[in-house]
Amino acid sequence: MSRTIAIANQKGGVGKTTTAINLSASLAVLGKRVLLVDMDPQANATSGLGIEKERLSVSVYDVILELAHPEQAVVSTSIPRLDVLPSSRDLVGAEVELIGADRRASRLRIALQPFSRSHDYIIIDCPPSLNLLTLNALTAADSVLIPLQCEYFAMEGLSELVRTLQLVKRRLNPGLQREGIVLTMFDRRNRLSHQVGAETRRLFGNLVLKTQIPRNVRLSEATSFGKPAFHYCVRSAGAQAYVSLAHELLSRNANK
Amino acid sequence: MSRTIAIANQKGGVGKTTTAINLSASLAVLGKRVLLVDMDPQANATSGLGIEKERLSVSVYDVILELAHPEQAVVSTSIPRLDVLPSSRDLVGAEVELIGADRRASRLRIALQPFSRSHDYIIIDCPPSLNLLTLNALTAADSVLIPLQCEYFAMEGLSELVRTLQLVKRRLNPGLQREGIVLTMFDRRNRLSHQVGAETRRLFGNLVLKTQIPRNVRLSEATSFGKPAFHYCVRSAGAQAYVSLAHELLSRNANK
Numbered sequence: 001m002s003r004t005i006a007i008a009n010q011k012g013g014v015g016k017t018t019t020a021i022n023l024s025a026s027l028a029v030l031g032k033r034v035l036l037v038d039m040d041p042q043a044n045a046t047s048g049l050g051i052e053k054e055r056l057s058v059s060v061y062d063v064i065l066e067l068a069h070p071e072q073a074v075v076s077t078s079i080p081r082l083d084v085l086p087s088s089r090d091l092v093g094a095e096v097e098l099i100g101a102d103r104r105a106s107r108l109r110i111a112l113q114p115f116s117r118s119h120d121y122i123i124i125d126c127p128p129s130l131n132l133l134t135l136n137a138l139t140a141a142d143s144v145l146i147p148l149q150c151e152y153f154a155m156e157g158l159s160e161l162v163r164t165l166q167l168v169k170r171r172l173n174p175g176l177q178r179e180g181i182v183l184t185m186f187d188r189r190n191r192l193s194h195q196v197g198a199e200t201r202r203l204f205g206n207l208v209l210k211t212q213i214p215r216n217v218r219l220s221e222a223t224s225f226g227k228p229a230f231h232y233c234v235r236s237a238g239a240q241a242y243v244s245l246a247h248e249l250l251s252r253n254a255n256k
Numbered sequence: 257m258s259r260t261i262a263i264a265n266q267k268g269g270v271g272k273t274t275t276a277i278n279l280s281a282s283l284a285v286l287g288k289r290v291l292l293v294d295m296d297p298q299a300n301a302t303s304g305l306g307i308e309k310e311r312l313s314v315s316v317y318d319v320i321l322e323l324a325h326p327e328q329a330v331v332s333t334s335i336p337r338l339d340v341l342p343s344s345r346d347l348v349g350a351e352v353e354l355i356g357a358d359r360r361a362s363r364l365r366i367a368l369q370p371f372s373r374s375h376d377y378i379i380i381d382c383p384p385s386l387n388l389l390t391l392n393a394l395t396a397a398d399s400v401l402i403p404l405q406c407e408y409f410a411m412e413g414l415s416e417l418v419r420t421l422q423l424v425k426r427r428l429n430p431g432l433q434r435e436g437i438v439l440t441m442f443d444r445r446n447r448l449s450h451q452v453g454a455e456t457r458r459l460f461g462n463l464v465l466k467t468q469i470p471r472n473v474r475l476s477e478a479t480s481f482g483k484p485a486f487h488y489c490v491r492s493a494g495a496q497a498y499v500s501l502a503h504e505l506l507s508r509n510a511n512k
């Protein structure tokens with residue numbers, strides 16, 4: 001049985017895509033078969049793994065509009081055991097096109113069913129908003145992982161996100177659990193990072209994962225080369241942090 | 257006559273709100289009367305100036321739904337000559353509620369007309385997406401200022417944004433000009449910052465403003481105290497960079 005994790009936070013630029021790419025790659029390195037689903041019209045997870053979105057004939061847009069079978073859209077990457085269900089620009093129109101359509105919030109859940117036997121983990125990257133695309137991801141997911149940048153504005157948005165998760169759990173996906181909160185771009189030299197970290201642990205306790213992702217330029221450099229950090233600079237603090245995040249999630253799930 | 261500038265970029269976390277707050281405050285310090293309009297349901301520009309969004313009875317949501325007069329929603333701040341048209345959580349519903357409504361993309365332009373005599377500058381903060389709220393901002397604006405984080409993903413989204421601006425100019429707002437591109441979170445020690453900066457100047461030439469905003473922790477610290485950087489730590493590199501950005505825009509507009 002596979003586990004589907006949505007990476008969500010409506011605050012922009014907090015490290016959702018960086019987490020989706022590097023967690024997926026780390027789980028694959030640790031032997032898991034992983035499908036990364038890009039539900040953001042910006043298609044950063046798609047291009048961050050070196051896939052040229054202009055050359056794709058089918059994307060997740062065609063899948064949720066039921067214009068193509070999910071298997072037709074999946075592409076493999078140069079990383080063993082890591083596949084991608086890529087995004088494209090068309091996705092920006094999906095929300096308006098699905099108005100009034102039936103099962104509009106569970107299109108992705110239905111589309112991902114064929115992969116529950118072929119993949120151990122399905123990781124979904126979300127756009128920076130609580131729109132229909134994110135609702136589709138939260139309805140398809142077993143759990144949600146929240147990247148939290150150690151900054152003031154990021155903290156502010158958390159209560160809004162928690163409210164939305166409660167709504168989704170009550171109305172669309174009763175099985176939705178919280179995978180946890182992962183602190184990102186943590187800068188040991190910066191007082192604000194420590195303050196936000198401490199405050200988040202005070203408010204959310206055990207929900208805050210032990211692994212913190214440090215601010216590390218190799219993580220953004222790797223993206224510009226279309227590779228996860230592990231495959232760009234394995235000894236970097238960023239690559240190592242995501243491997244330990246993968247280990248932590250595997251051991252948390254093993255106990256369930 | 258006032259000038260309306262929209263601060264837009266669908267990429268998340270690139271410094272839109274930080275630019276909106278600090279440019280507005282710097283223009284006010286330089287003697288201009290400024291109205292900052294918060295079109296993001298996250299309401300970061302509202303809380304970043306110390307306004308408690310839960311205590312507001314009227315927000316920009318009521319104004320664009322024509323439930324309240326614009327003057328009723330405006331609040332003054334502790335900074336002379338700086339007023340805010342605040343956001344609230346309700347704004348997240350505006351897009352769906354305005355489906356099928358008439359003049360849905362020009363609600364904000366009509367609402368801001370009363371302020372063209374009372375304010376010299378109107379600065380509009382946009383959410384991280386090219387949705388109806390951003391379209392309202394681009395339709396109300398005389399020009400658009402694009403904050404560009406010196407990172408790979410931020411460059412990727414630029415062509416999409418430029419395409420949208422051309423569409424808005426052709427169909428909704430023929431007078432829309434480009435105020436320019438401002439490089440944000442520029443880190444002199446980081447090769448990627450220099451590469452993205454050089455590439456952007458190569459592609460967009462004179463459109464890239466001379467003032468670069470450095471990565472500076474005082475900018476995010478100031479936000480957690482509900483103040484612009486100028487009023488939190490005037491000698492900081494962040495505060496000084498936004499004052500010089502205000503100077504640069506004033507001199508560019510003076511020659512027009």
Ligand SMILES: Nc1ncnc2c1ncn2[C@@H]1O[C@H](COP(=O)(O)OP(=O)(O)OP(=O)(O)O)[C@@H](O)[C@H]1O
Pocket residue numbers: 011012013014015016017018019040044126127128184185186213214215216217219220221223238266267268269384407408409410
């Ligand atoms: N730990 C880190 N250290 C340094 N840079 C990082 C780190 N994590 C992410 N970044 C960089 O910060 C920027 C924002 O990250 P990313 O794009 O992953 O965020 P996001 O939440 O997916 O953004 P959006 O809201 O636009 O989808 C990117 O340029 C990325 O390369």
Ligand SMILES: Nc1ncnc2c1ncn2[C@@H]1O[C@H](COP(=O)(O)OP(=O)(O)OP(=O)(O)O)[C@@H](O)[C@H]1O
Pocket residue numbers: 010011012013128151152153154267268269270271272273274275296300382383384440441442469470471472473475476477479494
């Ligand atoms: N020059 C800078 N130096 C250091 N930190 C910065 C700088 N500019 C912005 N920040 C911080 O980076 C984070 C993102 O900035 P900000 O929220 O202004 O971006 P945004 O584009 O408005 O995000 P969103 O897409 O969510 O609206 C904030 O926590 C902010 O305090």
Ligand SMILES: [Mg+2]
Pocket residue numbers: 016017018040044126127
């Ligand atoms: Mg992203």
Ligand SMILES: [Mg+2]
Pocket residue numbers: 272273274296300382383
């Ligand atoms: Mg913002």
